Amino acid sequence: TRDKMPPVKGDILVHALETKEGQPIRPSELSDELVRAWPMGKDENGNNVIRKGDPNNILAIYRFPKGQLQEPTNMEATVDGEIVVYSDVCTHAGCSVSDNDKRPGTMNCPCHSGQYDPKQGCKVIGGPPPRPLAQLPVRLEGENLVVGDFFLQHPYPFSEEAWEARKE
Numbered sequence: 001t002r003d004k005m006p007p008v009k010g011d012i013l014v015h016a017l018e019t020k021e022g023q024p025i026r027p028s029e030l031s032d033e034l035v036r037a038w039p040m041g042k043d044e045n046g047n048n049v050i051r052k053g054d055p056n057n058i059l060a061i062y063r064f065p066k067g068q069l070q071e072p073t074n075m076e077a078t079v080d081g082e083i084v085v086y087s088d089v090c091t092h093a094g095c096s097v098s099d100n101d102k103r104p105g106t107m108n109c110p111c112h113s114g115q116y117d118p119k120q121g122c123k124v125i126g127g128p129p130p131r132p133l134a135q136l137p138v139r140l141e142g143e144n145l146v147v148g149d150f151f152l153q154h155p156y157p158f159s160e161e162a163w164e165a166r167k168e
């Protein structure tokens with residue numbers, strides 16, 4: 001069903017936080033603190049459907065001051081080199097990753113202390129994760145953040161083969 005589909009090109013990113021769930025995320029609400037989002041698309045009748053039926057669809061959004069995002073972040077897949085979106089699902093065993101309060105500017109997985117750097121394409125900077133959190137291309141349409149394409153790397157729990165097949 002469509003609420004379980006991974007992000008689809010054209011989906012709008014909406015808040016996952018319970019008190020704001022389903023509200024479109026505005027660029028002005030974003031900062032260097034993680035904001036969790038769901039992709040929201042349409043069902044067969046044209047009604048909005050939040051793709052939260054699969055918890056692995058949870059996304060992490062950041063907005064960094066210009067110049068802070070670095071390689072290997074794909075800049076073309078960001079908004080103005082400032083807003084960047086990743087899968088929020090740890091590539092080790094699928095836990096939801098948070099900001100690391102002990103090491104500001106980095107992310108920490110609560111399960112086995114996997115560490116990621118969201119300014120550097122969410123590359124792994126500590127712990128057991130085998131690969132980065134996958135970056136999701138995003139663009140701005142009016143005030144909405146819109147999915148531009150499928151993940152640039154394979155997100156948990158996709159195998160590389162499943163991701164390749166999905167990209168087409």
Ligand code: FES
Nearest residue numbers: 090092093109114
């Ligand atoms: Fe994240 Fe193990 S699930 S480090």
